[in-house]
Amino acid sequence: MLNLSRDIQSLSNFKRNTSEFIEQMKQTGSPMVLTVNGKAELVVQDAASYQKLLEAIEYLETITGIQQGLDDLNAGRVRPLEAFTKEMQQKHGIPSSDY
Structure with a gap:
């Protein structure tokens, strides 16, 4: 304070x-x-206090990201991993890794 x-x-x-x-x-x-x-x-x-501040910000950003993901999940704004992978492969010309 x-x-x-x-x-x-x-x-x-x-x-x-x-x-x-x-x-x-x-x-x-x-x-x-x-x-x-x-x-x-x-x-x-001082440097130690600044480092603590940066760590606190990183922690809060992580919590915010997790909360956003949970909100997206609860709101149905999700899709199967396979659909996302296929879209990225097509969009970026990545060959399929089907075995």
Whole structure:
């Protein structure tokens, strides 16, 4: 969670105290919003927190994809694998692998 008094700083202040702010971000795991002329311009965060964010996004995208598949299944928007395979073979000129 963003702490407004701690995690919003001017870019000038960040430049002057970079090492302190890096340590703060590592300890808290919170990003820092940097302002220029009083307006939010950048968000900075430590690498470990960024990696966790990317993993969380990937997880949520996976869950969303699974939910979409289940919704399609429940709505009848499915077809047999054989029909899909035949369509792709014809569309892309893939020879049949019938044995």
